[in-house]
Amino acid sequence: QAQLVESGGGLVQAGGSLRLSCVASGLRFGWYGMGWFRQAPGKEREFVSAITGGGGSTSYADSVKGRFTISRDNAKDTVYLQMNSLKPEDTAVYSCAGGPPNPIRTAVAEYKYWGQGTQVTVSS
Numbered sequence: 001q002a003q004l005v006e007s008g009g010g011l012v013q014a015g016g017s018l019r020l021s022c023v024a025s026g027l028r029f030g031w032y033g034m035g036w037f038r039q040a041p042g043k044e045r046e047f048v049s050a051i052t053g054g055g056g057s058t059s060y061a062d063s064v065k066g067r068f069t070i071s072r073d074n075a076k077d078t079v080y081l082q083m084n085s086l087k088p089e090d091t092a093v094y095s096c097a098g099g100p101p102n103p104i105r106t107a108v109a110e111y112k113y114w115g116q117g118t119q120v121t122v123s124s
Contacts (some may be wrong), residue, residue, distance in 0.1 A: 002027040002113045004096050009118030012086055017121070020081040022115055023112030029077040030054070033101050035111055036070060036081045038092035038120075044106055048094070049081060051103030064090075086122045093117040 008020040022034070029111075035050035049060045049070040058070050069082040078094055097111035105111065 002073065002098070002115055006094065006096055006118040007114045009068075009094060009120045011123065014086060014088055014122055014124050015082045016086050017082070018120060020083065020094055020096075020118060020120075021078045022081075024055050024077045024079075024113075027098065027113065029098075030074040030100040031065035032113075033105060033109040034070075034072060034084060035097045035099065035105065036079075036094060037097060037108060037116075038090075038094045042094075045095075047106040049106075050081065050104045050106060052104060056109065057102075058103055059104040059106060060103040074092045074112055083120070086120075088122045088124045090120060091122050092120060 005026045006022045033052050036048040039045040051070045052059045055072050067085045072079040096115045098113040099105050099111035
């Protein structure tokens, strides 16, 4: 049974950094493109970033471009999201998801496996 488990969330001041991790089990990790999504209270889940199965291609939402970096270590079945220069509007529950390996997918519906999420709170 496939499982994705996120960690690394927390409370940080504006301008600070956090690194999220998502460890996969029960699936051939390298066969899956991985995405990060977030959902703020009262808002719909939105795309943040994604990376192809081999890690050769990445994509970012305009709101995080230049501040967030996605990466993966297929030997560790783990995908990361390095978040720098955090803003209060980045506050949300961040979830990782697994979907088709290529090309990059940005839609929630295109991802098959989901983690439970980790809370990120950025104070002003």
